[in-house]
Amino acid sequence: MSVVRLTILTGVLASCFLALPAATQAGTDELSCLVGDESCYQQKYVVACTDTRTASIRRCEDWIRLLDERAGRGERAARRSQAAAYSWIGLFTDAGPDERAESRNKALAILKELVGSDASDSEAVLGLATLTDDISERVELLRQVVRLRPNSPAADSLIEHLKRTGLDRDLIEAAQIAERAHAVASGNLKWRLAADAVQLYEEAGETDQSKAFQQRVRFEVGVDVALANLSGFHGPEFGTALESATKLCNPYIAPAVGVEYCLDGLRILVPRLRGLEDRSRVQPIADSVADLIGSTAGLPLETLVAADPQWRGELLKLLSVLTSRELESARTWGILGMVETIPERKLHALERATKFAPEDFPLLWSLGAEYSLQGRLDDSLRTYRRARQFAPDETSRRMLDHNIESIVESRRSSRGGASAGTGETVR
Amino acid sequence: MPKLETWFAFHMREFVLRHRRSFSADNAQQRVSAMGRASKRFGMFVTAILALLCSVQASAVGYYTSLSYDVGPDELIGYSETFSTGNDSWEFCAEWVTQVEMYGQVWQLPYPICGLWEAHFATYGVDGELSGPSGAYWNSVRNQYGGASVHMPIVAPESGIWTASGSHWQGDDVVYCSVSYGYEEGMVFPTGEYCYYAYGYNYLMAASQAATTVVKCTVANNVAVFDSAAVPKLLQWPASEPFERSVTMACLPDESTFTFQFIGESSSFGGYAPSNDPCKSNWVGLGTYGNAAAALHTHPKFTDPGQLVQGSGCRGLQTPPTTFDMIHINSQNADFSDLDYQVINCKPWAMYVRTPNGDKARRLRSYGGSCAFTNIQVHP
Numbered sequence: 001m002s003v004v005r006l007t008i009l010t011g012v013l014a015s016c017f018l019a020l021p022a023a024t025q026a027g028t029d030e031l032s033c034l035v036g037d038e039s040c041y042q043q044k045y046v047v048a049c050t051d052t053r054t055a056s057i058r059r060c061e062d063w064i065r066l067l068d069e070r071a072g073r074g075e076r077a078a079r080r081s082q083a084a085a086y087s088w089i090g091l092f093t094d095a096g097p098d099e100r101a102e103s104r105n106k107a108l109a110i111l112k113e114l115v116g117s118d119a120s121d122s123e124a125v126l127g128l129a130t131l132t133d134d135i136s137e138r139v140e141l142l143r144q145v146v147r148l149r150p151n152s153p154a155a156d157s158l159i160e161h162l163k164r165t166g167l168d169r170d171l172i173e174a175a176q177i178a179e180r181a182h183a184v185a186s187g188n189l190k191w192r193l194a195a196d197a198v199q200l201y202e203e204a205g206e207t208d209q210s211k212a213f214q215q216r217v218r219f220e221v222g223v224d225v226a227l228a229n230l231s232g233f234h235g236p237e238f239g240t241a242l243e244s245a246t247k248l249c250n251p252y253i254a255p256a257v258g259v260e261y262c263l264d265g266l267r268i269l270v271p272r273l274r275g276l277e278d279r280s281r282v283q284p285i286a287d288s289v290a291d292l293i294g295s296t297a298g299l300p301l302e303t304l305v306a307a308d309p310q311w312r313g314e315l316l317k318l319l320s321v322l323t324s325r326e327l328e329s330a331r332t333w334g335i336l337g338m339v340e341t342i343p344e345r346k347l348h349a350l351e352r353a354t355k356f357a358p359e360d361f362p363l364l365w366s367l368g369a370e371y372s373l374q375g376r377l378d379d380s381l382r383t384y385r386r387a388r389q390f391a392p393d394e395t396s397r398r399m400l401d402h403n404i405e406s407i408v409e410s411r412r413s414s415r416g417g418a419s420a421g422t423g424e425t426v427r
Numbered sequence: 428m429p430k431l432e433t434w435f436a437f438h439m440r441e442f443v444l445r446h447r448r449s450f451s452a453d454n455a456q457q458r459v460s461a462m463g464r465a466s467k468r469f470g471m472f473v474t475a476i477l478a479l480l481c482s483v484q485a486s487a488v489g490y491y492t493s494l495s496y497d498v499g500p501d502e503l504i505g506y507s508e509t510f511s512t513g514n515d516s517w518e519f520c521a522e523w524v525t526q527v528e529m530y531g532q533v534w535q536l537p538y539p540i541c542g543l544w545e546a547h548f549a550t551y552g553v554d555g556e557l558s559g560p561s562g563a564y565w566n567s568v569r570n571q572y573g574g575a576s577v578h579m580p581i582v583a584p585e586s587g588i589w590t591a592s593g594s595h596w597q598g599d600d601v602v603y604c605s606v607s608y609g610y611e612e613g614m615v616f617p618t619g620e621y622c623y624y625a626y627g628y629n630y631l632m633a634a635s636q637a638a639t640t641v642v643k644c645t646v647a648n649n650v651a652v653f654d655s656a657a658v659p660k661l662l663q664w665p666a667s668e669p670f671e672r673s674v675t676m677a678c679l680p681d682e683s684t685f686t687f688q689f690i691g692e693s694s695s696f697g698g699y700a701p702s703n704d705p706c707k708s709n710w711v712g713l714g715t716y717g718n719a720a721a722a723l724h725t726h727p728k729f730t731d732p733g734q735l736v737q738g739s740g741c742r743g744l745q746t747p748p749t750t751f752d753m754i755h756i757n758s759q760n761a762d763f764s765d766l767d768y769q770v771i772n773c774k775p776w777a778m779y780v781r782t783p784n785g786d787k788a789r790r791l792r793s794y795g796g797s798c799a800f801t802n803i804q805v806h807p
Binding site (some may be wrong): 038041042045046050051052055080081084087088091092123124126127129130152153154156157159160163164185186187188189190191192193251252294295298300301334338339340341346362363365366369370372373392395396398399402403406407409410 | 660663664665667672674677679686687688689690691692693697698699700702704709710711712714715716718728730731732739740742743744745746748749750751752753754755756757758759764765768769783784
């Protein structure tokens with residue numbers, strides 16, 4: 001009997017000692033957060049459940065257990081954190097399928113209970129929308145979240161869902177959601193949502209509404225002021241001018257107010273960079289403007305076409321100024337190589353760019369690719385091999401290795417003599 | 428002035444062409460002008476001698492059919508031609524005349540002339556047929572002087588084996604010509620000729636064939652080839668990166684198979700054109716390379732809310748998100764985004780995404796018809 005007791009006691013003590021270091025490592029040995037301190041709970045949750053450096057399934061489960069007492073007392077923040085932990089295990093870990101399903105169900109149960117007791121708990125409603133498999137239920141839950149918190153990421157999900165139906169009434173609802181989210185958001189998110197609203201109103205055929213909204217956004221952004229700054233600047237005061245152009249060409253702002261203002265700004269700014277003597281001051285500006293042109297070329301195609309159907313030609317004209325002898329650099333030529341579509345010119349631009357930056361990995365990669373696409377396989381191999389020396393990581397090196405292998409393979413097969421059939425006879 | 432023989436052949440060809448247009452050709456048009464009369468007299472004589480010497484001859488003929496597929500414009504071009512490799516016309520004298528009966532008298536000609544001759548003009552024809560997975564196309568020409576050819580271009584042919592075949596025809600237009608005479612200063616001499624189209628015929632001479640396999644560098648009909656190139660690359664990328672990475676897959680020109688090149692690697696914070704947005708990378712090369720075929724990218728798994736506001740923020744997000752915001756965004760990242768749909772909509776490209784857990788690659792492609800998002804399908 002005493003042997004049995006001793007064994008049990010030893011077992012209990014051992015398990016305490018074994019559990020303690022694990023809990024200490026996870027930082028969850030004691031619940032040091034104040035009751036209802038969401039931010040503190042989030043930090044502990046990240047350490048225990050999600051951060052790849054510290055988290056594990058076991059630590060996440062420890063975190064859930066640690067919250068049990070507070071959750072049992074009805075603390076909503078603790079219950080939400082438990083639901084988040086169960087959700088993470090259920091969705092993003094390598095736990096077995098049964099364990100994942102069980103965790104997901106536990107998360108759903110907690111979230112349903114939370115939403116049942118308080119339908120204005122936007123965090124719980126969002127959790128429920130994320131986990132539910134029923135599409136129509138998810139859409140309703142997302143609508144509920146957006147009503148409670150208009151600029152939640154749920155707004156994007158709801159907009160995407162509505163957009164994919166292709167129905168006008170859904171597009172209008174999506175546009176209104178984007179507009180409401182824009183009203184309460186700040187920074188880049190604000191302008192991105194504005195651009196979404198403009199585009200959605202257009203797609204729904206509500207052109208007048210789109211134009212009126214866009215006009216308001218232009219006023220909010222200060223488009224006129226930015227253009228006036230650009231038009232009024234003379235001489236070496238590039239700082240404000242560049243700032244104004246950067247604002248007009250900001251990838252979030254430009255689609256919202258209209259890309260034409262960005263193009264106008266660049267048309268004013270670029271010619272004034274010529275003929276200035278202090279190259280050391282002008283070159284960084286020219287490089288920054290080239291970057292602006294590069295990012296402008298990456299804007300959604302429909303916004304570019306709406307601004308100017310010849311947008312690419314316009315950007316190439318501006319880049320021809322930036323690649324003139326007095327302003328050329330690896331950056332200006334590199335951006336030209338990115339925007340240009342005529343193969344010979346593209347190749348020329350990339351070759352020039354690599355002359356200025358012979359160890360620039362992305363440039364060398366692009367030049368190697370362009371050689372191969374134009375059938376200059378020897379040049380391509382040489383350039384890829386050089387690029388490989390400057391690869392920033394193993395992933396990029398492997399991608400290059402694939403390119404090299406495929407060229408070698410292609411040459412081997414073409415030596416094999418694959419060709420289209422012809423028959424020719426002269427009688 | 429053309430050489431005598433070609434001068435003659437030229438006039439005969441003109442005659443035949445006129446004759447084909449209208450059988451009631453004006454006699455005046457067939458007359459030789461006064462200025463060329465002397466030359467003609469001599470020309471007819473020389474020609475007749477040559478024709479006698481050469482007797483009947485046949486033209487030499489070549490023929491071929493070709494078929495090629497051009498990846499860039501996505502065009503299959505079938506071509507079939509029958510062509511001349513020698514003389515295309517010949518004639519001979521059927522009747523020599525030394526005297527002419529006119530005004531009830533028999534007149535002695537100053538020299539023997541050819542009073543009736545036969546002219547032959549080689550014609551060419553070809554029937555071309557192009558057949559393959561998208562159907563059969565046919566084109567035909569006949570009675571062409573100098574050679575005949577047919578083009579059979581097909582834009583956006585379906586992948587598979589295509590065959591072009593040519594049936595090559597040769598023909599002969601035969602013209603009879605007789606001399607008309609005039610009387611002047613007590614002499615009778617030839618003043619012109621009267622020609623008429625006698626008959627023509629065509630015969631099938633030979634056939635030729637060419638075949639090619641259209642291996643289009645688009646995802647349509649080549650799903651397995653695309654997947655085998657794209658998926659291993661996607662799964663190779665590190666799953667732990669809390670930002671997006673992308674690369675464009677382009678086809679290397681090769682008629683028999685695909686070889687892909689990965690171009691323009693970009694990530695949110697590095698590569699050729701960093702976006703500075705952890706949820707976005709720039710598609711370098713997708714719109715500027717004619718043979719871009721697919722776009723590969725990762726959707727990241729964020730493990731700390733702070734990662735979502737790196738740089739200019741995930742799609743502009745600049746205040747740290749809530750716990751469930753992060754879970755929701757990661758969950759959404761398992762699928763293609765609205766931006767992915769916009770990039771791929773109506774385009775021939777395929778798009779691949781590696782899901783946040785790093786364990787799965789999914790394919791997105793746009794199907795024909797309208798450019799509605801409902802025409803885009805996701806494949807697990």
